[in-house]
Amino acid sequence: MRHLLSINDLSATGAIGILDTATELARINDGQVKKLPTLRGRTIVNLFAEDSTRTRISFEAAAKRLSADVINFSAKGSSLSKGESLKDTAQTLQAMGADAVVIRHPASGAAQRLADLEWMSGSVINAGDGTHEHPSQALLDAFTIRKHLGKGASDLAGLRIAIVGDVLHSRVARSNVLLLSMLGADVVLIAPPTLLPVGVESWPATISYDFDSVIPNVDAIMMLRVQQERMTDLFFPNSREYSRYFGLNSERMSAMAKHAIVMHPGPMNRGLEIAADVADSARSVIVEQVTNGVNVRMAILYVLLAGGPLEVGSN
Amino acid sequence: MSQQRFLLRGGKVLGGQASDLLIANGRIEAMSASISDEAATVLDIKGSIILPGLVDLHTHLREPGREDSETVASASRAGAKGGFTALSAMANTSPVADTAGVVEQVYRLGQEAGFLDVFPIGAVTQGLKGEQLSEIGAMADSVARVRVFSDDGNCVFDPMVMRRALEYVKKFDGVIAQHAQEPRLTVDSQMNEGIISSKLGLKGWPAIAEEAIIARDVLLAEHVQSRLHICHVTTAGGVEIIRWAKARGIQVTAEVTPHHLLLTDDLANSYDPVFKVNPPLRTTKDVMALREALSDGTIDIVATDHAPHTSETKDCEWAEASFGMIGLETALSIVNKTMVESGLLDWAGVAHRMSSAPAKIGHYPNHGQNLTVGSVAHITVINPTKSWIVDRDLVVSKSRNTPYHGYELPGLVTHTFFGGRATMIDSKLMDKVV
C-alpha cells in the first residue's frame, strides 16, 4: 500500500494490522520512550488547505515521535490561498523531496487527485477531503471501540454502533461506515431524512430516524458535528428542534446499556448535538480519542513509510 | 463554386447498395452503379458508408472570449475531422452572443475558416442572465439569420421569461433551445445524485432538476403554440415527459449527446474532472432509455455539446473544474458503437438524427438534404469496419478534454466534403479548403 486515500484502500487484515501496530506503539508511548528513530531522514508535509488544528497537530505529533522531519503547509498565508493550483503545490512539494503528504482539503477527491496524477512520487495520506472520507479518524475510532469493547478480539464482530447526525456532509461517517462494517460491526445511521444522502440505502448500514428506539441496543454512540450553516440551508427548522430529536442529553445517556460508550470526532457543539454533561461524563471517551489518534497515525505512517517497496502483508 | 471533381467508388449510400458517386460543381453530379470521369480524383471507398454531411445543433466554439480553448477555425477543423459540415455556435461566449454584432462576427469567422458552415445561436436573454430578452429580432434579421436561441449553460428559469421568448420567436418560426436545469435544486451540484454521489461525497444533481423544467416548458410550448427544443436530455424521466408531449402534439424536439449515450456516473469514481459535464453523466438505466428514445424518435437528434476547456481548468480538484467535454471528432463513432452496432438505428436513421433532423430544427439551408443528384454535396464517408484509438494528444480541437482517451472506437470517418470541396480525404484534414 502506497497511499491511504479511503478505507477502500484497506483490507480487514490490513486495517487490523494498523490497529495492532497502534496498540504496540501505545504501549511504547505510555512508557518513557518519547521518540523513535524509525522515520529519521524522512520528510512529511502537512498540507492543510482547510483549518483543522486537531488533525494537523495529531499528525505532526505522530510524525515527530517517529523522528520524521515535518513541514507544515497551511492554507492561511500559503500559496493555496493565493489561487495556486493543487497541481503546482504538489510539484513544489515534490521538488522539496516530500516522502509523504498529509492532505486536508475542502474538495472531495482532492487526495485521490494528488495521488493519481503522479504530480509527486511520495505517499498521500487523506486527512479529510470535503464530504468524502477521513480514514485516519475512522481508524482511531475503531481503535478506541476495540480497546473498550473488543474483549480481546482483533475485530469488532458482534458490536452495534450508532452514528448520529449530519451523515450527508460527514467524511467521518463515510469512513466509519466502511471500516466498522468491514471489521464486523453492525452500523446504524441515525439522522433526520434531510441529512442522509440519496443513495445511502446502498451503504453497509441500517437507517433509523428514531434515536430513542436505537439507544438501548447499541454498544457505542458516535455523535457527528452539526455545522451552524446547515440551519440556513433548510435541513432542519432550528437548533432546538434538532437537539430535541437528535441530541445526546443525559436522559438519553441513561437509557444506554451499562457498558456503552459515547464518542465524538470533535470539535463539539456543546448543547447542540451533545450536552456538556454527556461530553464530560464517565461514558465519554472523547478525550481518549485524541490520545489514540496520535498512536493510530503513527501506525499509519509506519505502515506506509517504514517499509520498502513491497506490499503490506505480502509475507 | 468548387471546381474540384471527386469520384467516390463503391460506397454504400446510407448503407444501401454499393454505387459510384460523382461530386462536381459543388453538387452531386451523378450516382449510379458505375461512373467514369477522367477529370475526377478517384477515391476508392468500397465498403464504406456515405452519409449526408453531419449537422451539430450544439457546439461551444469559445470565440470570442476563450480563444485559448477553441476558436471558430479550430472547431471547424475538428468538425470536419468528425464528418460535420455544419456547426451551431452556442451563445455563451464573451461577450455573449446577444446582439447582431456578435452573431455576425461568429458567422463571418466560420465563412473565413471555410471548413463548414457555422450557424450562430443567439442568447435568449441579455448576458444569459435570464431577465431581459436579448435582441432576438435583430439577430434573426442579421446576415447570420439566427433561428435557434438558447441561454445554454444557464436555464431560462423564470417561467414568464420563457413564455415570452417562446412567443416572440414565432414571428420567424424560431425555436428556443432550453438547458433544462432547475437552479435551486442544483446549487453547487457536481454529479448525478445517487449511489455513486453518496459514496464520493460530491453534491448530487437530481434527475428531477432536469425533468421539472422539461415538464414546465412542454406545457408552456403547448399553451403558446410555439417550438421548443430540449438540449441534452439525460434522464429516463425526461424521455417519458417528451414522449407524452409528442403524443399530445406539442411542438417539442429533443437532443441527446454522444457521451450520454455511452458513459455513466460511476466514471466519477476516479474524481477525474474529464468526466465532469453539465448535465451530468447518469446511470445505466438512463443510458438505455436514451438509446431507446433516439431509436424510436422520441429524441430527434444527436448533438455533441462539444465543450472545450484548457487543461488548467480540468487538471484540478473535481469541484474546482469546469463542466464539459469535447466531442466533435468522436461523435459518429460513438453513435455507431451505441446505436448502429446494437441494431437500434440503421445508417438512414443515423443520417436523419445527425443531419436532416437537426438541419430542419435550425432551418439550415442546403444541409441535411437527401443524397440525390443535384443536391449540394455535403457528404461524410465512414468506414464502419475500421476502428481507431482515441488519443487526446492527437485531437484537432485546441483542447484535450476528451473522456474517451485510450478508447478503441468502431468506425472511422475517412472523408468529408463541404459544398463539393474536400475538407478531409483518407482521414487527413486539408490544410486549406479550396
Place this chain on the structure above:
Amino acid sequence: MSAALSAQDISRALTRISHEILERNHGSSDITVLGIPTRGAHLAARIAAIMNAIEGKEIAHGTLDITLYRDDLRLRPPRTIMPTFIPPIGIQGRDVILIDDVLYSGRTIRAALDALGEVGRPRTVQLAVLVDRGHRQLPIRADFVGKNLPTSEKQSVKVSLTEIDGVDEVVIEGEAN
C-alpha cells in the same frame, strides 16, 4: 539435511549459558534478562527459568522489540511490531543480558542497544546467543555463545523452538560456498 544442533544440544547449551551468566555476574540479583522477539524472547524465558531453578528465586526477565530501531526498514516490507515488555524493576543500573537466537551481521544488536538507550541506562549490557554464525558487519561480539557454526553467506541458519515450531533444532540450509 542433518541438524547442526539437536534438541539435546540446545538444552545443554542453554544450561551452560545460564551457569556462565550467573558466574560472570556473581549471582542473579542485578540481572535483567531481555529476549529479542520472536525466538530470542522464548530463549530468554527458558534461560530465566533455568537460572530461577539454580538460584531459587525469580529472575527479572522480559522482551525487547527492536523493529522500530532497525536500519534496514526500507529494504523490506514493513514488519509487524512485536511486544516489548520491560520487567517492573527496569534496567536502570542493572546488568542487562540480551538474548537472541542467531548472531550474524550484528545489526539487530546495534538496534537493540539503541532501543535500550531509550528505556534507561544499564550498568552493563551483555549478549547471549544460541548460535554465532560469523560474518559480522559491525564491531559486536557475544559474551555467551551456545555454538559457533561456521557458514557461508549464501546459507541460512534456521532455528526451530518447540514454543513456535513444535520442535527444538538448528539446521543449516543451502550449499556451503
